[in-house]
Amino acid sequence: MRKFHPSWLVLLAILAVLPLVASTFYISLLNNIGMFALATLGVVLLTGVAGMTSFGQAAFVGLSAYTTAALVAPSTLNLGAMAASPWLALALGLALTLLFAFVLGLITLKLSGHYLPLGTIAWGMSLYSLFGTIESLGGHSGVPDLPPLRIAGLTFGDGPRMYYLIWVCVLLAIVLIRNLLESRVGRAIRALRGGQEMATSMGVNVFRTKMIVFLVAAGLAGVSGWLYAYTQRFVSPAPFGVQAGIDYLFMGLLGGMGSLWGAVIGSAVVVLLREWLQDLLPQLLGRTGNFESIVFGLLIVLVMQRWPGGIWMALSRRFKLRQGGHVRLPAPGAGVPALPRSARPKPNERILDVRKVTRRFGGLVANREMSLRVDAGEILAVIGPNGAGKSTLFNLVSGVDVPNEGDVIFRGHRINGRSPRELAAEGLSRTFQHVKLLPDMTVLENAAIGAHLRGHKGVFASALHLDGEDEARLLAEARRQLERVGLGHELDRTAGSLALGQQRILEIARALCADPCLLLLDEPAAGLRHKEKQALAELLRKLRAEGVAVLLVEHDMDFVMGLVDRVVVMEFGQRIAEGRPEEVQRDPAVLRAYLGGVEE
Structure with missing residues (x-):
């Protein structure tokens, strides 16, 4: 049940009395x-x-x-x-x-x-x-x-x-x-x-x-x-007219574009000031004219300099008012039914099969006849020097880009040209090389975005607050995954206030909320401390035991070599080596790519 802040009662009383x-x-x-x-x-x-x-x-x-x-x-x-x-x-x-x-x-x-x-x-x-x-x-x-x-x-x-x-x-x-x-x-x-x-x-x-x-x-x-x-x-x-449309934007900017109450405050400021200035300015200046527009322009500049978030944001900080609403999070052990899970892949099922993929950007060949495969319950690492084409390969697999030649097969189906949204619905989830979070939203809300496709209530049910069970299950799943990755104590913090390493862990929790069968991780260990890397490695081992296929790009060789089942090494858009970690470490082509030569 939503608890209304006492300020609501004060506001309602004021609005009720004003006409009297x-x-x-x-x-x-x-x-x-x-x-x-x-x-x-x-x-x-x-x-x-x-x-x-x-x-x-x-x-x-x-x-x-x-x-x-x-x-x-x-x-x-x-x-x-x-x-x-x-x-x-x-x-x-x-x-x-x-x-x-x-x-x-x-x-x-x-x-x-x-x-x-x-x-x-x-x-x-x-x-x-x-x-x-x-x-x-x-x-x-x-x-x-x-x-x-x-x-x-x-x-x-x-x-x-x-x-x-x-x-x-x-x-x-x-x-x-x-x-x-x-x-x-x-x-x-x-x-x-x-x-x-x-x-x-x-x-x-x-x-x-x-x-x-x-x-x-x-x-x-x-x-x-x-x-x-x-x-x-x-x-x-x-x-x-268009000028009226600009006025509405002014009202939003003055009151605060990030707040619903900012719309009310901005409207009040503009309407009242316009009325007062139309009476006051002609008396001060000795003649009539559209002088209030000049004042409004200066006022907008002043507010944007002093209070970029608008008047409501300034008042909220001054009087320590809570921003946003209250997340409807059930208490631990509240008996919320778990979200249904998709069918798990069969042991050793081929999840991803990249077949001789080539991607050209004009005269630049980012990937040339690149091939790899990932089975259920396997962790595969793609490594290589900067510029080797790893990010391009990730984009081709995740649906962000389309290969010029070759095929990307996901769970037996060709996915060339399929959108990332469609692939997410089929069980492919990913993180990003450069962290992509919503910094003003809480850790819990960021993670819950990953479970978007597992919810079903739409606009009207949400607006009328008829989505209670659906929302409780989504947030409970987000909490479970955050606790699983070690962020269960940070639920109410804004994502932008986390350290970089924690933000990367949050991205993994968000991806896990989608219930994936293939997890794409782009440099997940970057920015993590030693113990955090150990915890991440342990989490990935658990996912492997559950049958999840993991494809990761990583530069931390110590992290990679002690974790993955197989390694694919890329250089200049091509695969130069593939095998178990200990085999790849001894491969002459890999030593040349990383060290510039091989000891005789």
């Missing part, structure tokens, strides 16, 4: 803050959490607002009778907004780098122009005659009743998004920011996850647009 003590003018401002906060929550989710910059959020607000206006205003489509069905207007507005978002997402989300924000500006401008050119919707003059919102016989104008409705929507959105981000789907969403390659290798469908975030953000904008139409009772294109 505030003037009509400030109630109207609070309504605007709430509507802006809803849309800004989508920006925080898109940009702050998932790392996708969008300037088009205002266009989605406008799309929903115009849909509502078209359905309920008597002067538009003659559907004014629908004014008695506000929930139908909301449903249709959301449906149209999500449909547009889905189509635009199919196009836009395939872009990367600066092309993504430029793409959102393009379709944001297009929708803004569309609003202004449809004569049946009033063109640039807008739709002026929307009826007030009526629910259960109550009329909601722009006063206290609408205030309570708006802020119930804001609080409900925060709770639902928080639930989502603390789930299996939420970990995939958070991995989008700086961890897409890792997430794909763990089985996360990155494009689908991006689409989920995009649609959730559009849905929040849709609710905001519906509320806007009924609150203002007038809809025109002006509030939904």
Whole structure:
């Protein structure tokens, strides 16, 4: 059961009392803050959490607002009778907004780098122009005659009743998004920011996850647009242009892109400051003008210098507020059923068979007719000098790259061109030469990403907190693997605070959460102390006894030679030796590769 912090009760009490003590003018401002906060929550989710910059959020607000206006205003489509069905207007507005978002997402989300924000500006401008050119919707003059919102016989104008409705929507959105981000789907969403390659290798469908975030953000904008139409009772294109999209980003930046509450604080700061500055600056300067924009620009620069995480992050540090939510971790021995395991390979089953693989990069041949095999219950090491082609071979085996010639056979099936996500589903898991963790997430959450494919609950179950059993099993598995590798006492620490050696061990625990039959380890002993290497070697021996095949690249010869069953030596992209460790150590070709010559 989730325990609510006492600050929640204080916040709810303040929100409940405000309309009783505030003037009509400030109630109207609070309504605007709430509507802006809803849309800004989508920006925080898109940009702050998932790392996708969008300037088009205002266009989605406008799309929903115009849909509502078209359905309920008597002067538009003659559907004014629908004014008695506000929930139908909301449903249709959301449906149209999500449909547009889905189509635009199919196009836009395939872009990367600066092309993504430029793409959102393009379709944001297009929708803004569309609003202004449809004569049946009033063109640039807008739709002026929307009826007030009526629910259960109550009329909601722009006063206290609408205030309570708006802020119930804001609080409900925060709770639902928080639930989502603390789930299996939420970990995939958070991995989008700086961890897409890792997430794909763990089985996360990155494009689908991006689409989920995009649609959730559009849905929040849709609710905001519906509320806007009924609150203002007038809809025109002006509030939904690209400049409005930039304003939403400003709100997120000022409040804090990494926090849901930052959306509320940023919206409040922008709305209130804009109102106060519009009154104060003309008096100070002796003339009217858009001076508040200059102040906002300077304010953004100041906040980014002093508080890069935004106002909410600064307040959290000042008052020592907990960041993020509480991981739903069952206590040890709580009786959580273990996750089902895949069928174990048969003894000596051929797990991986690389057959005369060649990979060219222009005139450079990184791998030339490279072959190796790994059986179930075997540890094979690939060694060689820097530049020998080991990393390229790893990429070919793990699906990151595709060979020009030859075949990679995994459990009897040719996998050339198969994606890392597909291979993860079939039992191939890996670590990386350069550690790929999510530094702001806890050790437990990082490990749980490895079990992504072993969970089944989706967006709605996660947001509604109906994924309790599924989530408990995933986190219990992550805890078990962390305890297995010696990190069971570090569950609540952020991954970025661990030493490099511990981070490498965490990567192994994450890979083990996927229940692999083939484990690819890229320099796992780098950065480990002597005792940590001994513990890692003992863990790999246990995995070998369980039938797991291990293929590792390593430069620490003492670690390799005392552990592995066979060694493959590469030089200039080719295999120059293969055999048992003691045989390879005496091979003249290996001595030449490492020492530059052979003693006579």
